[in-house]
Amino acid sequence: MSLRAIPDSMDPTVVGxxxxxxxxxxLDHRVSIRLAIESGSRAWGFPSPDSDYDCRFVYVATLETYLSPWRTRDVVETPLTDLLDVNGWDLAKALRxxxxxxxxLIEWLMSPIVYRGDPLFRDRLRALADEVADRDRVARHYLHLGAKQWELxxxxxxxxxxxxxxxxxxxxxxxxxxPGAAVAPMHLPTLLRQCELPAELSAAVTELTDLKSRTREMGSGSAPAPISAFIAAEFACAEEIFVKSRVQDLTRARAITAEFFRSEALAG
Incomplete structure (x- = not known):
């Protein structure tokens, strides 16, 4: 049985x-796509009427490819169009x-929109992410990503x-x-539901999300005060709480992911 979760709001012609x-x-690249999901604003929970489609996938190549001394690209990219952006990573790259x-990869595993995938593969990979993902490094990833967008x-x-x-x-x-988690939801409404937040912040986010869902071009303006204050406070707090640099022994994580990779590559 293959995973499939496509909202009715998505254009069936584009999905096709x-x-x-x-x-x-x-067919062309001789790979097995183990998971293909939507990764853009539609999966994040705040699409616009003209949002494009951002499909991402994890694939496994043939055993012959992995055993060859001649390295091949570990990314598959398809021609970009005005509406479609479809590309993916080799499992080895994703694990590294x-x-x-x-x-x-954590984001892809948590996407609520799935085009196809092996449910057992996703479950195993989610469990692996829970075991080896470093919450400080993951948090710093979010901090860097968010701070860059806020600066823009x-x-x-x-x-x-x-x-x-x-x-x-x-x-x-x-x-x-x-404190014990490293894998957060990617879907903004899910994050809102699962967090303890002031009512005025939740209301401001809901209002802005509704506006984006109705507007092709939001234009420029000031962010609602509760949202601005929340973003600034979270980034400042993360800078203090989540360790930026420390010596980390990755021996165990590499061994676990290597075993996972070998089992999936041998499965074909």
Whole structure:
């Protein structure tokens, strides 16, 4: 049984194009796509009427590819169109970045929109992420991502950038409330539901999200005060709480991920 979770709000014609593109990738590149999800604003929970589609996938190549001395690219990129952005990572690349603290694979694993995938593979990979992801490094990833977007907002006034800063800030808040966790939801409404937040902040986020869902171009303006204060406070707090640099022994994490990779590569 393959995973499939597509909201009714998504254009079935575009979804069909994505399905065909994924089929073509498997055929042309001789890979097995183990998980394909939506990673953009639609999956984050704040799409605009004209939001494009950002499909990301994790694939496993043939055993022949992995045993060859001639290295191949560990990324598959398809031609970018006005509406579609479809590309993916080899499982080995995804695992290396996970161990290094990159939160992108975690985001993909937590996406509520799934085009296709092996449910057992996703469950095993989620469990692996829970075991090896370093919460300090993951948090610093969110901090860097969010601070960069907030800086762009302050420079341009683009209200769209507020969302790109708010979601990492909310993920940081979620992590702070759960000291033992490293894998936060990617979906902004889920983060809102699972966090203890002031009523005025939740109301401001809901209002701004509703505006984005109705507006093709939000334009420029000032961020609502509760949102601005929340973002600034979370980034400042994260800077203090989540350790920036420390010596880390990755031997165990590398061994665990290597065993996972070997089992999936041998499975074909």
């Amino acid at each position: 194009s994505i399905d065909r593109e994924l089929d073509r990738v498997e 970045l996970l161990v290094q603290g990159n939160a992108v 907002f302050e420079r341009t006034g683009s209200l769209k950038k507020v969302f790109y800063a708010l979601r990492p800030a909310m993920a940081l808040h979620w992590l702070r409330e759960r």
